[in-house]
Amino acid sequence: MKKLLLLLALPLVSHAQTAPDAIKEKAAKIHAKALTIDTHADVPINMMKEGFDVAVEHDYAKDGSQIDFPRMKKGGMDGMFFAVYLGQGKRSPENNAEAKKKALAIFDKIHDAVKKNPEVAGIATTRADAYRLQKEGKRAVFIGMENGWPVNDDLANLKLYYDLGLRYITLSHSANNDIADSSTDPDGPEWNGLSPFGEQVVKEMNRLGMMVDISHVSDSTFYDVIKLTKVPVIASHSSCRALCDVPRNMTDDMIKTLAKNGGVIQINFVPGFVKKPSMQQELSMKAIRMKLRQTDLSPEDKKALFEEMKANAKKYESDMPTIKDAVDHIEHVIKLTSVDHVGIGMDLDGGGRVQGLDDVSQIGVITEELVRRGYSAKDIEKIWGGNIMRVLEAVEKGKTM
Numbered sequence: 414m415k416k417l418l419l420l421l422a423l424p425l426v427s428h429a430q431t432a433p434d435a436i437k438e439k440a441a442k443i444h445a446k447a448l449t450i451d452t453h454a455d456v457p458i459n460m461m462k463e464g465f466d467v468a469v470e471h472d473y474a475k476d477g478s479q480i481d482f483p484r485m486k487k488g489g490m491d492g493m494f495f496a497v498y499l500g501q502g503k504r505s506p507e508n509n510a511e512a513k514k515k516a517l518a519i520f521d522k523i524h525d526a527v528k529k530n531p532e533v534a535g536i537a538t539t540r541a542d543a544y545r546l547q548k549e550g551k552r553a554v555f556i557g558m559e560n561g562w563p564v565n566d567d568l569a570n571l572k573l574y575y576d577l578g579l580r581y582i583t584l585s586h587s588a589n590n591d592i593a594d595s596s597t598d599p600d601g602p603e604w605n606g607l608s609p610f611g612e613q614v615v616k617e618m619n620r621l622g623m624m625v626d627i628s629h630v631s632d633s634t635f636y637d638v639i640k641l642t643k644v645p646v647i648a649s650h651s652s653c654r655a656l657c658d659v660p661r662n663m664t665d666d667m668i669k670t671l672a673k674n675g676g677v678i679q680i681n682f683v684p685g686f687v688k689k690p691s692m693q694q695e696l697s698m699k700a701i702r703m704k705l706r707q708t709d710l711s712p713e714d715k716k717a718l719f720e721e722m723k724a725n726a727k728k729y730e731s732d733m734p735t736i737k738d739a740v741d742h743i744e745h746v747i748k749l750t751s752v753d754h755v756g757i758g759m760d761l762d763g764g765g766r767v768q769g770l771d772d773v774s775q776i777g778v779i780t781e782e783l784v785r786r787g788y789s790a791k792d793i794e795k796i797w798g799g800n801i802m803r804v805l806e807a808v809e810k811g812k813t814m
């Protein structure tokens with residue numbers, strides 16, 4: 414009797430506790446096959462610095478860089494949206510013109526890097542491009558713009574950027590602009606959502622077939638966008654406020670509303686958006702992040718800042734969120750909506766990092782965690798790229814240009 418019970422129990426035990434190696438193996442297969450897309454990569458911040466070559470492999474432990482083509486390949490990262498990022502400065506005709514000039518220089522840099530490495534990468538603007546490049550074994554470089562400041566007050570700039578390959582604009586960054594209110598402007602709301610010009614911007618983006626990105630914007634801006642848009646919208650790098658209560662994250666109602674509209678929220682891996690840090694830790698991280706975003710840093714400055722970052726990370730290492738914490742956000746969205754409305758936008762090179770994922774070469778651990786939680790290959794393919802490509806295509810099809 415005892416023996417029989419044991420025999421009966423055996424298959425159950427092995428089913429319930431799949432060996433870690435078996436999970437790894439299964440995950441590796443799914444990961445290799447899936448189209449993996451990350452919708453927010455700040456690698457252009459590094460590319461704009463003297464001497465940084467995105468085609469050369471870097472070492473996170475040495476210079477803090479998290480993305481380059483060789484490490485994308487190593488990690489099985491098929492495509493990323495490279496961010497044309499401009500921190501919001503004081504708005505004036507001169508500064509606005511300068512923002513456009515800087516944006517164009519970043520577009521140039523991205524196109525140049527791809528042109529110089531035709532065997533390794535290609536510019537992607539459509540779903541079909543992404544799957545084609547994956548087949549060719551090349552990295553897909555999509556382009557997104559973080560902060561609509563360079564749109565200035567001229568809708569014609571949207572067409573200009575669209576023609577340069579731009580496929581989403583994050584309407585604002587950390588401060589309000591002429592388009593919309595940000596979720597984090599120290600002075601609070603300026604427009605109570607979208608400005609009248611911002612409404613025109615959303616309509617024109619719909620018309621051109623460019624995705625509207627509501628990461629960073631205020632809750633009111635989000636609801637204004639939803640009211641106005643004729644196609645699904647995205648949050649390119651946002652997490653869940655229910656799990657980490659910061660204004661940069663989305664409330665459950667916002668996530669449900671976004672999903673109802675057909676859109677997708679791409680989970681952000683910035684520690685402070687995954688798990689609420691202590692006030693002290695928050696302040697020190699913010700200070701370093703702001704310094705790192707400067708484009709005129711000397712190699713010595715960079716090294717000093719990286720040392721500061723390492724010391725800071727070490728100090729708070731045990732508090733750092735883990736892969737499990739990040740995947741909890743993915744799972745929260747799935748439970749709220751379905752597996753069709755969540756993806757990944759880690760914000761690498763922009764502050765994204767959790768324990769066990771220092772750079773893009775390590776993204777396989779996300780797939781492992783999803784497999785461990787019982788997600789199917791089909792689900793994982795949707796999370797990694799299927800969902801965002803579905804939205805990109807819907808926006809493209811909805812265009813009336």
Ligand SMILES: [Zn+2]
Pocket residue numbers: 559629650763
């Ligand atoms: Zn951001």
